[in-house]
Amino acid sequence: MSQSVYVRSKATGHQHQKCYLAYTNGCSTKITGEHCISHNLLNKIERLNKTIDVLGLSWLPKDQLTSVGKKSLVSNVLCSQHNSDLAPLDNEIGQLVEAIGVIDAEYLNQNAMSLKFKVDGSGVERWILKTVLGLVHSGQIRQQSGLPFGTHSKCAELLCVPHARWPTGWGLYVSTKASKVYHSSSFELLPRHNPDTGVLLALDLKFNGIQMHFLMGRPDLPSSFGTHRPGALVFRKGSVASIIELSWPRRRAGPPVRLTHAGTYAGASPDHSFAKPAQ
Numbered sequence: 321m322s323q324s325v326y327v328r329s330k331a332t333g334h335q336h337q338k339c340y341l342a343y344t345n346g347c348s349t350k351i352t353g354e355h356c357i358s359h360n361l362l363n364k365i366e367r368l369n370k371t372i373d374v375l376g377l378s379w380l381p382k383d384q385l386t387s388v389g390k391k392s393l394v395s396n397v398l399c400s401q402h403n404s405d406l407a408p409l410d411n412e413i414g415q416l417v418e419a420i421g422v423i424d425a426e427y428l429n430q431n432a433m434s435l436k437f438k439v440d441g442s443g444v445e446r447w448i449l450k451t452v453l454g455l456v457h458s459g460q461i462r463q464q465s466g467l468p469f470g471t472h473s474k475c476a477e478l479l480c481v482p483h484a485r486w487p488t489g490w491g492l493y494v495s496t497k498a499s500k501v502y503h504s505s506s507f508e509l510l511p512r513h514n515p516d517t518g519v520l521l522a523l524d525l526k527f528n529g530i531q532m533h534f535l536m537g538r539p540d541l542p543s544s545f546g547t548h549r550p551g552a553l554v555f556r557k558g559s560v561a562s563i564i565e566l567s568w569p570r571r572r573a574g575p576p577v578r579l580t581h582a583g584t585y586a587g588a589s590p591d592h593s594f595a596k597p598a599q
């Protein structure tokens with residue numbers, strides 16, 4: 321559970337110049353090669369899909385899902401201490417993506433059973449923060465001009481402190497707009513930023529085809545992003561309903577988001593043009 325995930329500050333008194341959590345004075349002397357999109361998630365995508373199809377990194381073609389190798393997603397932006405402090409967050413996102421995949425696979429059966437999973441939503445939010453900071457500090461995502469994105473100073477605090485107070489309107493939204501969800505096993509991430517300051521305001525994310533938004537600012541119209549911190553994702557197929565309960569310790573959960581399974585589709589998400597470069 322993510323509640324136990326915390327970063328020990330001032331434990332070592334050391335600041336590693338390459339670690340983006342150096343300001344906490346809790347670094348080790350060693351920098352680690354870490355996947356800035358978690359290894360756990362990459363493995364699950366690869367197992368379901370055979371390839372890892374990613375959209376949204378600065379070195380990939382724009383608006384095109386592209387197969388990438390896991391090695392190309394390694395960066396050196398955390399020291400070994402902070403890397404191991406934050407490693408348990410990777411389980412939260414792994415559980416969510418796995419649950420979506422298992423439900424989807426079950427619904428391929430004619431007599432599909434209803435399934436139930438529990439995932440810590442707060443842990444997923446902190447995993448997204450870890451991913452944002454890793455991608456920004458490694459330069460995997462950057463502004464179109466080539467300049468790095470800025471991040472709100474609150475982001476690192478929310479990542480490090482499990483019970484930190486989140487500003488109003490920040491956090492995870494699950495889109496309720498999509499009439500159809502294509503469960504392609506891919507990961508999509510599109511940064512939105514303030515063009516004047518370069519500061520990141522939001523990420524549009526897709527996990528296995530489900531559209532979510534992660535906000536690092538207060539939206540003018542929250543409902544346009546979907547349901548804030550839904551208490552559950554409900555997947556219906558005929559009379560069968562499967563549920564992924566999302567827990568939000570010490571926070572009010574939004575209403576469940578309901579998705580209907582209309583059929584199966586083995587191809588790539590038709591939302592985007594799809595290119596697989598020669599391997």
Ligand SMILES: [Zn+2]
Pocket residue numbers: 336339340341342346347348398399400401402
């Ligand atoms: Zn460190």
